[in-house]
Amino acid sequence: MSFSLSTVFRPLTRAVTYTRWLHQLIASVAGTLAGFVHGGTFRSTGMEVWLWIAVLPVPVLLAAALIPAVRRVEGLQAQLLLTPGPHGPEERAGTGISTTPSLSWRDRGRTAGWLLLRLAVGVPVSALTVQLPVLSFAFLQAAAGHRTHFRGLPAIDAPHGWYALLVPLPLVVLLAVAVAAGSLMAAAAGLLLGPSAAERLAVLEARTERILEHNRLAQELHDSIGHALTVTVLQAGAARAAGSPEFTDRALAAVEETGRQALTDLERALRLLREDVPHPAARPVLADAERLLESARAAGSTVRAELSGPLAALPGPVSREGYRMVQEALTNVLRHAGPVPVSVRIAADADALELEVRNPMPASPAPFAVGRGLRGLRERAVLLGGKAVAGPDEDGEWRVHARLPLARLR
Structure with missing residues (x-):
């Protein structure tokens, strides 16, 4: 049983878990900026805001993928945030993630796929990072006997002490999603940002x-x-x-x-x-x-x-x-x-x-x-x-x- 528990909690003790989480949160920055430029985005309610954040930057990301240097920037960021351990030149070379600019249209296509995947994974993780702690707080308020109604979350009109049992659940779900999404992005980085045939x-x-x-x-x-x-x-x-x-x-x-x-x-x-x-x-x-x-x-x-x-x-x-x-x-x-x-x-x-x-x-x-x-x-x-x-x-x-x-x- 102890081995099982250590296996479950080990990711929470690793720094790379949180750098990968940061990497996913950064992906929503482009959508947030696009929302400010678009105007009216943040007057929407609930999940509509996150939907706009996920959709608005797509044309900009596709255009950015055509710039050769973007692949280098994304590769460096992926090496630093998605891979564990030291990050000297030799260690970075062994990550399987390339840091060279795009040399072909195939490289640009893979970079575009990577940017869209970052957006598709990063925005939901960012939404959960914001909403799930609020949900835990709502459960805590309900357990204390207060009615709660936070934006984007269902109202709790019948508070009761048993809501205290639900307080840790959103946080556990958030950590599980962050760990799984981080592992997914690390694996995808090797495929989409890995060396091309010409580089190999x-x-x-x-x-x-x-x-x-x-x-x-x-x-x-x-x-x-x-x-x-x-x-x-x-x-x-x-x-x-x-x-x-x-x-x-x-x-x-x-x-x-x-x-x-x-x-x-x-x-x-x-x-x-x-x-x-x-x-x-x-x-x-x-x-x-x-x-x-x-x-x-x-x-x-x-x-x-x-x-x-x-x-x-x-x-x-x-x-x-x-x-x-x-x-x-x-x-x-x-x-x-x-x-x-x-x-x-x-x-x-x-x-x-x-x-x-x-x-x-x-x-x-x-x-x-x-x-x-x-x-x-x-x-x-x-x-x-x-x-x-x-x-x-x-x-x-x-x-x-x-x-x-x-x-x-x-």
Whole structure:
């Protein structure tokens, strides 16, 4: 029994019950103002006044629904008054109620339906909010032995003490109606003010973009940190084997430079993941490719490079992704073949950018099994409309080759 009573009385202890009630009372304001403008409305008797309040503002509400900003105002009001709990940006986004202006005639039609529903529910609730407490007072007066006749209510000409039993009944009915109407309006808000198909598609696209961006950042961190660790391990091993203070100094300088660049890439990726930083650090481009070549040379490889074409004028996406592709190819060489001679060709013309990295195959080809790095290299090329291949060629060398079209990106 206690559980049943708590279930019945729980809505009366929730703030949202009363904010929803306020939301319904606000709906009758437009009708009240229209009644004052119309003149003579409030000289009517009984329920005629409320009927006028319900009818007079209909044309105005239909016209207001055509204004795009009205949907935004109604959505904000519904979020604040009809939904329980905190109302921060994240909580409001989870209410299922949109706060964007009308973008189509369908949105305007749904807004019109919402305004008319607010009026149809709000006016009766407002009428009951006014009349039912008066009825309770009339019962109280009748219980005290006084005849009563309030406007809009039937007269009580035969007062009696038993009317005291009826005093709480109108208030109970009023609370029940307010709770039920509030729940109805909260459910209707999700249907009539919920996101349109275009809004849901936009949200889905934005979420997809964020996922793709996070995947791209993960790939970049894999390339950058993997390259830095590979160079560091090779430098440390070479310095210990060489036993030369001069070589050790050079190796430590190369480790320092590579680590600094990796930390810069890591900080840039972390800043991108923070929404409060609008301008992350610039990403490296192919014009900075000499940094990669020097890093490979410092690791002990003999690098023969051929750079041609207007690399500095390449489109940003191509130049940035091209840098990462060369970085991954060189990291793959150092990790699996060691400090071997490497040939790097970066050539740009009006039509395409070509990247090629060659190196002698190690004694055992097994380490060159395709992993995440080479898969990522191919994915980068495909996203830019190009193609990348990696594998042994007819000369017995390991070859990574990518061609990225430029004509459609200019």
